[in-house]
Amino acid sequence: MNLARTDVLIIGAGAVGTALARELSRFEIGVTVVDRLNDVGGDASKSNSAIVHTGFDAPPGTLESAMVVRANPMYDDLCRDLDIPFRRTGAILVAVTQEEEAELPHILAKAQANHVYDVTPLTAQQVRELEPSVTSHVKAGLHVPRESIVDPFLLVAAQAENAIENGAVFLTSCEVLGLRRDHDGFYAETTRGEIRSECVVNAAGVFADTISGFLNIDDFKVHPRRGQFHVLDRAAPLGIEHVILPVPTPITKGKLLTPTMHGNWLIGPTAEELEDKSAHNTTTEGLAEVVEDVRKRVPDVTPAFAISQYAGLRPVREPGGYHFRTFPEFRGYLELSGIRSTGVTASVAVAPYARRLLADMPVLNRVKEKGRFRLKENVVAKRKGIPCFREADTKTKEALIEQDPLYAHVVCRCETVTEAEVVQAIRRRPGARDWDGIKRRVRAGLGRCQGGFCGMRIPQILARELGIPLEQASKKGAGSELLDGRTKSLRGTS
């Protein structure tokens, strides 16, 4: 097997791994990120509630609270630099029973303890003025003005693009099968060959215990907590503009309703403790439970508005809490474990923090000055997004077509996505290698017909751009090919 060398090997291209790669790529450090999946975006990082939290309800005094509270204000600049959509919608926590109402002062106190001082109480009437679709049975609420929404996949992909522009390397479909420390560094055995590195960062999310386990660090376990969601049609007559949060109970944080950056709504998640780290399936009971619970606060929600469902697995560490650990016996190893459902939000604060933890170790000394990593000379700080035809005004539409005639070919009717956008999604680095990658980058196939119309066009563009036969075009990498082969009369032809 070939041997690749790098300074820092980051295991996991989810929110945390990718934010750290972008952070490190600003310095004179060789960075390689590996992920077992066929794309960046991770597992939990791309299938969650797409909210940038304030940390108002985090456990006060914890590393998690510190990271989330610090991260939230970073998002305005970050999303501007990355050219991705971000909106400070604010959240309303809605109490619909007396017991829930009685909890509100405690939640407010917790927000203060987390240094989130802008949470304010709302009367029932104020809740209904802000969101008329909330049930008339509402007792009271809290307003959390800085709870925000983002496209979590684009957040990761945009950071990966920027990191690559600054020299980082991303290897997808590259699963780590083993990891050992030798006198000259770490050796990671992967499905794409062996990689030697001076440092290893474990950002493997739900698999963080497996990776640390390779080094015989086995004092914790991670199990998945499944969250099932419905995506609602943007034509649904809901009009909800805030994130609608339930009052958390000791057992569950409950199910929220949130607008998305693309005009849809999400409802969910369930909270199911599982063993199987591949249980990305939805269930009849789980999906019904989501609708039933959200209807307590927004009674107009019905399953008829749903256009899609998904399930995400958020990592639950035992013992719990964010753990950023270094080990004297494994110089250069940094374990970022226990980053749970708040991880997307926290990732942008975790990245600089983790960089300092790396700098504090006696490693990578040749790129350090006075204990800090040396900055590269020409760092590209910003990334430009793929120009979106749908959202452009008529003049811009014309200009886009002028620049690239493929902008005049609409391939996805529901989301008005053009061939030009699909082609760019594939040609970028890291580019889409499969249909899911295209969906997540430019939304083709994510609308209400869910790929009924673009079902043929997308695989054809994929095959053409990747230079592969159509039969190899896949939904999410090898083993998920979309077509079986030629029809009878065409068999043997190409």
Place this chain on the structure above:
Amino acid sequence: MKNVTCDVAVIGSGPAGLAAAVAAHDQGAEDVLLIERDAGLGGILQQCIHNGFGLHLFDEDLTGPEYASRFIAEAEARPIRQILRAMVIELNANRELLAVSRNEGLLHVSPKAVVLAMGCRERPRGAIALPGFRPAGIMTAGTAQRFINIEGFLPGKEIVILGSGDIGMIMARRLHLEGARVKAVIEIQSCIGGLSRNLVQCLQDFDIPLYLSHTLTDIHGAHRVEGVDVAPLDRHGKPDLSGSFPVSCDTLLLSVGLIPENELSRQAGVRLDPITGGPLVDQHYQTSVPGVFAAGNVVQVFDLVDHVSTCGTTAGSSAARYAAGEIAAWDDRMCRIEAGKGVRAVVPQRLTADRDADEVHFYLRSGSVMRKATLQLSNGGNESLFTKRFRIVRPPEMIHVAVANGDFIPSKSYAASLRGEIT
């Protein structure tokens, strides 16, 4: 950006759009524009290579492309302007539309009248919240039809089909003939969703197993579909998991309903019927927005293409008459036609009473299978305007009746109802 003016602009060149464009020209519209998103005319008919088209209109048993070719020939024999490979992306209440064409870029079209003929789309997995994994190999029956009949690719080797709509049953036969193994067609209702003739010709003739009153409870396979779980329904219509059984397959096709495509209609502010999913229309197929007409499956999902064409002809000639100032917008003297007892939907839902006008053609769907059914059209009193008896009515098969216009009284409401033995 190019500005285009015309008398009548038709959006979509499937059976409804083709008939509308031809009729608009024949009615005297000088300048008719036909806008099609694909590279050729004909719409979805081009992928419907099975027969069964044209029995009513031509008294012949044609394939989809053959049926389309008759209308394409008619359209091409006339000076109808075609804009191919163009998608209409905006339509406003003043009938101005914005299209993006691969050859001409952005087009701003201001027609005197518009015919909406965008057809319908298939209900996807998410709309029925089908649980399980999300692997490759799940697609609607119509997408599979395009894969096979236009592109020449097979979606898989072992197939399960959920839903017994017409496309689902037709694809069961098609895949069987292509050498795939169709292991089950699963229908949640106690009767099939499509036409009886398709049950016989597509499933029974090929011994393809049909499971009525069954549904899917799970989809397996992380990457590609590996199988599904099927369960019978209990007395309350819920899946009875104790009777559940697995079926291994690599492909799951969905034929679980069609929805009129009305994105543009909504943009223009056209009022929609919550039952049909399409615009409310009058007997001219004019919608609530003046000068905007609708034809074919945009209005409601028809059972037979022949009806779609007939409806397109009416809409097209009416649009031409509107452009010439011969038809007015809706007013408050219009009659309302509502779906009464036993009737799920009726089209048209509005009507201008006019003693001199032709008879009005109504298309209805029954709410359930009914024997010895009597259809009545009445205005609430005891007096029935129209009565007709049927040996049997089934929801998938539309009821088509013609009623003399002269009998309607302006501003009145009428209800169509069905009585009979519910089976």
